[in-house]
Amino acid sequence: ARRLVDRYLAAHPDGGWLDPTATADLLDCYRLPLTTTVWAPDEHSAVLAARGLRALGHRNSAVLKAYWPDQVHKSAAGAVRTGLGTDREVRDAYREFTAAHGSRMAGAVVQPMAAPGVELLAGVVQDEVFGPLVVLGLGGTATELLDDRAARLAPLTQADLPAMVAELRTAPLLSGRPGNPPVDLPALHRVLAGLSRMATDLPQLAEVDLNPVIARPDGVLCVDARIRLE
Numbered sequence: 001a002r003r004l005v006d007r008y009l010a011a012h013p014d015g016g017w018l019d020p021t022a023t024a025d026l027l028d029c030y031r032l033p034l035t036t037t038v039w040a041p042d043e044h045s046a047v048l049a050a051r052g053l054r055a056l057g058h059r060n061s062a063v064l065k066a067y068w069p070d071q072v073h074k075s076a077a078g079a080v081r082t083g084l085g086t087d088r089e090v091r092d093a094y095r096e097f098t099a100a101h102g103s104r105m106a107g108a109v110v111q112p113m114a115a116p117g118v119e120l121l122a123g124v125v126q127d128e129v130f131g132p133l134v135v136l137g138l139g140g141t142a143t144e145l146l147d148d149r150a151a152r153l154a155p156l157t158q159a160d161l162p163a164m165v166a167e168l169r170t171a172p173l174l175s176g177r178p179g180n181p182p183v184d185l186p187a188l189h190r191v192l193a194g195l196s197r198m199a200t201d202l203p204q205l206a207e208v209d210l211n212p213v214i215a216r217p218d219g220v221l222c223v224d225a226r227i228r229l230e
């Protein structure tokens with residue numbers, strides 16, 4: 001992880017947002033569960049990537065996301081297309097992106113469509129005074145509507161992990177009830193612990209934003225990640 005960060009900062013002395021490939025590599029160092037994310041620099045690569053995902057047994061359709069440096073809110077900018085089931089749908093979506101976003105678009109990523117669950121956000125932010133904070137909250141489209149978050153200074157203790165989950169108003173959606181199994185809480189705790197380790201290892205880590213992390217009884221999976229270095 002340190003080598004990856006040093007290499008990035010040597011090439012970008014002012015820091016900034018990592019590209020999709022470096023983002024995936026850094027998350028992998030901490031076993032943070034990003035869904036399969038294939039970089040596709042052009043239309044043909046995107047079609048092949050989606051075909052590859054189908055061949056790997058991802059029966060669900062594909063997701064295509066246009067990428068350009070410093071993008072903020074992809075879905076608001078019309079850069080996310082879900083539910084692409086065929087080569088033609090992937091190709092048409094890529095062409096629509098090219099037409100809409102033009103030359104600023106550096107390429108796209110292809111992901112398998114994840115199964116639905118509770119959409120959470122998890123991440124790291126820097127507090128000017130206290131240093132890195134690990135954050136957990138309600139994610140997806142509800143992020144701005146209901147500001148439901150818990151935050152703790154890194155490094156997190158073992159006791160912080162369930163405490164952060166319990167602190168959310170969303171907690172009843174996660175802990176289950178009769179006829180409704182709980183989400184995989186140990187997997188969610190591992191995400192928080194991984195973020196904590198990442199924040200303490202890497203002083204250059206300015207911001208990590210995993211949103212959504214989709215929490216389900218059979219595991220948790222992040223489908224959108226952004227990392228900024230300073």
Ligand code: ADP
Pocket residue numbers: 035063065072073074075076080082111112113114115119140141211212223224
């Ligand atoms: P942004 O947050 O930049 O708008 P996202 O990549 O988070 O873009 O996509 C927006 C929404 O689309 C997500 O909150 C999620 O609900 C849905 N989504 C994105 N990627 C996937 C995926 N691979 N599988 C299922 N749903 C997805």
Ligand code: MG
Pocket residue numbers: 211212224
């Ligand atoms: Mg997102």
